[in-house]
Amino acid sequence: VTAGRPTAALLVTGQELLLGLVADANTRCLARDLDALGIDLRRVGIVGDGHDEIVTGLRELAGHDLVITSGGLGPTHDDRTVAAVAEVAGAELVLDEELLAQIAAITAEYARRRGADPALNRDGDRKQALVPRGATAIPPAGTAPGLLLAHGDGHVLVLPGPPREFAAVWRSALELAPLRALRARAGPLLRHTLRVYGAGEPAVARAFAAAGGDGGGTRTTICARLLEVEVTVRAEPERQAALDGLIAGLREQLGDAVYAEDERPLAEHVLAALRARGLRLAVGESCTAGLVAARLADIPGASDVLLGGVIAYANEVKRSLLGVSEAILAEHGAVSEPVARAMALGVRQSLGVDAALAITGIAGPSGGTAEKPVGTVWIALHLRDNANTVLLRLWGDRTEIRQRAAQGALNLLRRALIAEG
Amino acid sequence: VTAGRPTAALLVTGQELLLGLVADANTRCLARDLDALGIDLRRVGIVGDGHDEIVTGLRELAGHDLVITSGGLGPTHDDRTVAAVAEVAGAELVLDEELLAQIAAITAEYARRRGADPALNRDGDRKQALVPRGATAIPPAGTAPGLLLAHGDGHVLVLPGPPREFAAVWRSALELAPLRALRARAGPLLRHTLRVYGAGEPAVARAFAAAGGDGGGTRTTICARLLEVEVTVRAEPERQAALDGLIAGLREQLGDAVYAEDERPLAEHVLAALRARGLRLAVGESCTAGLVAARLADIPGASDVLLGGVIAYANEVKRSLLGVSEAILAEHGAVSEPVARAMALGVRQSLGVDAALAITGIAGPSGGTAEKPVGTVWIALHLRDNANTVLLRLWGDRTEIRQRAAQGALNLLRRALIAEG
Numbered sequence: 128v129t130a131g132r133p134t135a136a137l138l139v140t141g142q143e144l145l146l147g148l149v150a151d152a153n154t155r156c157l158a159r160d161l162d163a164l165g166i167d168l169r170r171v172g173i174v175g176d177g178h179d180e181i182v183t184g185l186r187e188l189a190g191h192d193l194v195i196t197s198g199g200l201g202p203t204h205d206d207r208t209v210a211a212v213a214e215v216a217g218a219e220l221v222l223d224e225e226l227l228a229q230i231a232a233i234t235a236e237y238a239r240r241r242g243a244d245p246a247l248n249r250d251g252d253r254k255q256a257l258v259p260r261g262a263t264a265i266p267p268a269g270t271a272p273g274l275l276l277a278h279g280d281g282h283v284l285v286l287p288g289p290p291r292e293f294a295a296v297w298r299s300a301l302e303l304a305p306l307r308a309l310r311a312r313a314g315p316l317l318r319h320t321l322r323v324y325g326a327g328e329p330a331v332a333r334a335f336a337a338a339g340g341d342g343g344g345t346r347t348t349i350c351a352r353l354l355e356v357e358v359t360v361r362a363e364p365e366r367q368a369a370l371d372g373l374i375a376g377l378r379e380q381l382g383d384a385v386y387a388e389d390e391r392p393l394a395e396h397v398l399a400a401l402r403a404r405g406l407r408l409a410v411g412e413s414c415t416a417g418l419v420a421a422r423l424a425d426i427p428g429a430s431d432v433l434l435g436g437v438i439a440y441a442n443e444v445k446r447s448l449l450g451v452s453e454a455i456l457a458e459h460g461a462v463s464e465p466v467a468r469a470m471a472l473g474v475r476q477s478l479g480v481d482a483a484l485a486i487t488g489i490a491g492p493s494g495g496t497a498e499k500p501v502g503t504v505w506i507a508l509h510l511r512d513n514a515n516t517v518l519l520r521l522w523g524d525r526t527e528i529r530q531r532a533a534q535g536a537l538n539l540l541r542r543a544l545i546a547e548g
Numbered sequence: 549v550t551a552g553r554p555t556a557a558l559l560v561t562g563q564e565l566l567l568g569l570v571a572d573a574n575t576r577c578l579a580r581d582l583d584a585l586g587i588d589l590r591r592v593g594i595v596g597d598g599h600d601e602i603v604t605g606l607r608e609l610a611g612h613d614l615v616i617t618s619g620g621l622g623p624t625h626d627d628r629t630v631a632a633v634a635e636v637a638g639a640e641l642v643l644d645e646e647l648l649a650q651i652a653a654i655t656a657e658y659a660r661r662r663g664a665d666p667a668l669n670r671d672g673d674r675k676q677a678l679v680p681r682g683a684t685a686i687p688p689a690g691t692a693p694g695l696l697l698a699h700g701d702g703h704v705l706v707l708p709g710p711p712r713e714f715a716a717v718w719r720s721a722l723e724l725a726p727l728r729a730l731r732a733r734a735g736p737l738l739r740h741t742l743r744v745y746g747a748g749e750p751a752v753a754r755a756f757a758a759a760g761g762d763g764g765g766t767r768t769t770i771c772a773r774l775l776e777v778e779v780t781v782r783a784e785p786e787r788q789a790a791l792d793g794l795i796a797g798l799r800e801q802l803g804d805a806v807y808a809e810d811e812r813p814l815a816e817h818v819l820a821a822l823r824a825r826g827l828r829l830a831v832g833e834s835c836t837a838g839l840v841a842a843r844l845a846d847i848p849g850a851s852d853v854l855l856g857g858v859i860a861y862a863n864e865v866k867r868s869l870l871g872v873s874e875a876i877l878a879e880h881g882a883v884s885e886p887v888a889r890a891m892a893l894g895v896r897q898s899l900g901v902d903a904a905l906a907i908t909g910i911a912g913p914s915g916g917t918a919e920k921p922v923g924t925v926w927i928a929l930h931l932r933d934n935a936n937t938v939l940l941r942l943w944g945d946r947t948e949i950r951q952r953a954a955q956g957a958l959n960l961l962r963r964a965l966i967a968e969g
Binding site: 329 | 568579583591592594712771778782831838857864868914947
């Protein structure tokens, strides 16, 4: 909690959230943005679709500079957020003719694509064009417009629930005069993130203490993820020197376990490092079964680096497509250093690349032994003329072990590229 | 909202959630369980780590049969949930010696594995063994115990924040007498889920109306996911006939767009159908780059069905490993029906299976043309002696298009298996 900074609260509406049918995806997106803008998100409430629930939720969250709502803007009677906001603000609902024309044009186009009758949308269009008197409508990113309304000393911002629409209308809202004024009042907060791989949360906490901690007025959060730890240091602008000093200290303590100082995923860093060196990558995946390639391919532009690979889930594919010999498989077992090494070599030769990663492991829940328990994962890397392997002993359920193995493979590649210089 | 059913509320604590550093993973897990038990989750609040915030949050959520908290149970001073609960309940904090011994044994084992001094944990152990007088401690799944405490006419259940620990301690809590009593009072709710692929939300809404809607006392939620729509019909036990009638009507309206009537993922259904027929599967993936195989491999036991495949991200891999001819690639382009077909045939022959799926598409953001816009995806299936293709025109960002393409591929396989009989 930062004295003097504007504050915000979020009310998420939707019975489907309280039934566990979907997970709330908007809070995190909004929270990151607000923090970067220097606006304190103090509270989030999740309520159902009922009018009274929404009204109660809004009343409890009153008193913030900005109260944001998510959801309940659809064309049907059980979308009640606008009516609830109007009641709390004491504003009557009026039809916005210009907005109605915008919405009708959008829903008519949807109807046309589906071959449906646009007249069927008429009631829904009108319902979505009802706005509290005095509110500013924000053009829809789907069919639901956003709304910004002055209330008390602050504003209520009404956003649609579907995450893509929520994000788009939120971005538009940020350009409206009242939000520009709020942002100006907030002023940016200093924020610096270190992303750490290969050091656990306790080790990072010790590094943080050794680097002087938050004594200089910074505020640090240490957050464990899959196989990484994210350290976020935040400070008021006048604490720039303290923030810089702490970051420098953390870098010194953590060394090359720090793999990034931005929010780009590890896959994106790896692709960039390969691209810079003119290298192309192929993968041979057993237990991860395509996860490493899929993560890389999720980054736009991956195709100039990622060639492809082989999903060698069964041993017969390790033999037939990757040339792993029956003898190695029989002697060492599929989850072993020699097999990982042979897989990397096989995919490297088969695809003719200078960088090849291979992963073989036991994701569980069955298949573990005393010698090779569930979570045992061998990763091999061939990079130009060097081969490199690592043994991970992972924990968690099947999904987590596979995700962590993929992350571990990308990190092995990252470190090898750094070591090249 | 169901009159007469027990109600619950959840308070999630953690500044990291309000900063957007992590997403709340516990609400959905808990919400599903509560709904299945017939307990109405009415509200969720998310607050930071401050004592006053937690106290205020607890006070606002009072009046429910069960108030659950998540997070804030760690060994350090900024984990304040137990103290806040004690204050709200008017109970003093006392040291639970038996619990202390349990916790100390756990943290000593962690310290031993890391080669650290267990004495360093002493303060933290004691902090975590402080409980409000009269509370029942629930053994930790990590280091933090859960707590159950009577308060007013209901109970407060304190659970740790890390999702795995949250779920484990929650399961233990369900066996305590007060929660058994609450479950008995609730009685199970009838719930039936239809999962629909290939019909949009409006079409499902029309089918719902045509099947009679909720007129018989059911409560239906229609929820759009990636490429599927989930229809959940809930009812009190005495409405069994109405629920059965509505489900039957929906099945009739939606036909074989209904792919499942349980919560298992599509990949699990596809694996089961292949297993039942003694078929093994291989994949050739371009734009999805391993997603289809990775999704299948996420299901325990996938290895008896999924053999593996080829990630043919670049055209040279389509040629070299899948035998797609240069001529076909040149004439039709990589994203085309003939190439998808040739990829499926190639992987089928290369891996010697009776079922092969291939996917080639334009995931964007660049690479689209007027004729083949971003989102154009061809999927081909070879199943025994039959070949089958489908063209998807998908929307969304790169990640969504790739996820939807993977889902579409699994669904093509599902329908072909059904059509076999």
